Amino acid sequence: MTTIIDGNAIGDDIRGELEGSVEVLDEAGVTPGLATVLMSEDPASSTYVSMKQRACEEIGINGIHVEIEPDAPADELFSTLDELNADPEVHGILVQMPVPDHVDTWEVLNYINPAKDVDGFHPENVGRLVAGRPRFKPATPHGVQRLLQETGVETEGADAVVIGRSDIVGKPMANLLIQKGPVGNATVTICHSRTADLAAKTRQADIVIAAVGYPGIVDGSMLKEGAVVIDVGVNRVDADNERGYKLVGDVDFESAREVASAITPVPGGVGPMTITMLLWNTVKAAGDLEGVDIDLP
Ligand SMILES: NC(=O)c1ccc[n+]([C@@H]2O[C@H](COP(=O)([O-])OP(=O)(O)OC[C@H]3O[C@@H](n4cnc5c(N)ncnc54)[C@H](OP(=O)(O)O)[C@@H]3O)[C@@H](O)[C@H]2O)c1
Structure with missing residues (x-):
């Protein structure tokens, strides 16, 4: 059975706990x-x-x-x-x-x-x-790290492929995964537009993180059986609905879910986590700047 990673639910739980941290600050x-x-x-x-x-x-x-x-x-x-x-x-x-x-x-x-x-x-x-020694982890990769953690994905020793090398997603994502410590210790390959054979890289990966901005750049045929797939991409494609478009990720969800052990949907995967981790960083900043000890979730 493929786990559909619910970013809304995980994000809501963290936000609920963050309210507790805000209360501690309030008391101070x-x-x-x-x-x-x-x-x-x-x-x-x-x-x-x-x-x-x-x-x-x-x-x-x-x-x-x-x-x-x-x-x-x-x-x-x-x-x-x-x-x-x-x-x-x-x-x-x-x-x-x-x-x-x-x-x-x-x-x-x-x-x-x-x-x-x-x-x-x-x-x-x-x-x-x-x-x-991070002070603030950028919100999107931090959110992905939390999704992996809350889903119980083992990153230690895993082969991870990050597709995309932007300063806001790809590079910090790869950096987080190679760090020593929890939700780290992975062996990371970073792919980009000049990567010679993307599918050859992704097929070897235990974890694939797509952050490109191109719908369907990853599909099921490019994945190893049981891979964990995190789809950061958000793309508008034409749709026969009132708005005339819908949002899809970088991963062809239907073919990928047949092969993956766990996968994030778009919308409802990484997106809600990005805002959650921005709130997390803000609460952390307040605690640090004001010298108040808070337990962050
Ligand atoms: N869910 C969220 O909260 C959230 C947050 C941030 C971003 N996003 C979405 O995530 C996606 C990526 O965002 P970004 O800001 O990182 O985008 P970006 O700055 O445009 O970077 C895209 C990356 O994809 C690489 N790329 C382009 N074509 C490729 C190909 N054919 N094969 C392999 N790699 C390719 C680019 O390579 P080069 O470096 O060689 O050009 C670049 O490194 C977008 O859809 C964005 O909307 C979502």
């Missing part, structure tokens, strides 16, 4: 605060930010939202970040990407106070993760 007189900064008119970016803000409210995190006109000078974003970096009520700062072309993404990531960088993209936090 601290309300965790997450500031989101949006400098874009892209409807998808705006939806993501609203989802994050709503999720914050639900567990008692104070959401602060700043919108900057997309054609405003870059300095306006940097002075906003100056204020948020210094604001004692703000424990986490998230600049919704992408920023407009005239703003240098790398400069933005460098500018956020690393102790408030709940996305985990500041070079200091990237370095810490690679060195095996």
Whole structure:
């Protein structure tokens, strides 16, 4: 029987427990605060930010939202970040990407106070993760790690293939899996658009994690019997419904589930975990910055 890994249920459990951590902070007189900064008119970016803000409210995190006109000078974003970096009520700062072309993404990531960088993209936090001493694990790969943990997947000694080498998913994902310790100790192969024979790599893998953005790039014929399949991809494809589209992952779910021992669906797999682990990072940031000891779930 193939296990369908339920990211909604696992995410809900973690969020429920996080509420307990928020209460502990509350007893110490601290309300965790997450500031989101949006400098874009892209409807998808705006939806993501609203989802994050709503999720914050639900567990008692104070959401602060700043919108900057997309054609405003870059300095306006940097002075906003100056204020948020210094604001004692703000424990986490998230600049919704992408920023407009005239703003240098790398400069933005460098500018956020690393102790408030709940996305985990500041070079200091990237370095810490690679060195095996993470402060904030980026939310999506951290969420995947938790899905593997809660599903009881043995990563130690496993052959894992991560497809995708982006800074936000593929690279940190591979880095987490090679670390010594729980949900680590895997032997990891990272594949990308120049990989010569993707199927030859995935067929050897005990764990396949797809983070590409291309529907159906992995199907059942590319998997070893009993592999664990984590589908990070989110792709819009045309559909005969009211919206005219539906969301699918990178994995051809129907053929893959015939072979896999466990698999995440899209939607309802990795997606809910991403927001959950952003909340997790924000609560952690509040505890660290305020010197309050909290047990994080
Ligand atoms: N569920 C969630 O919460 C969540 C969060 C983040 C992202 N996502 C989704 O995850 C997917 C990946 O996101 P991302 O930000 O990492 O994307 P990205 O920055 O576009 O990276 C995609 C990666 O896929 C690789 N790739 C492209 N074509 C390939 C091919 N034919 N074979 C093997 N590798 C190939 C690229 O290789 P090169 O480096 O060689 O170009 C690149 O490394 C997207 O669908 C995104 O929407 C979901």
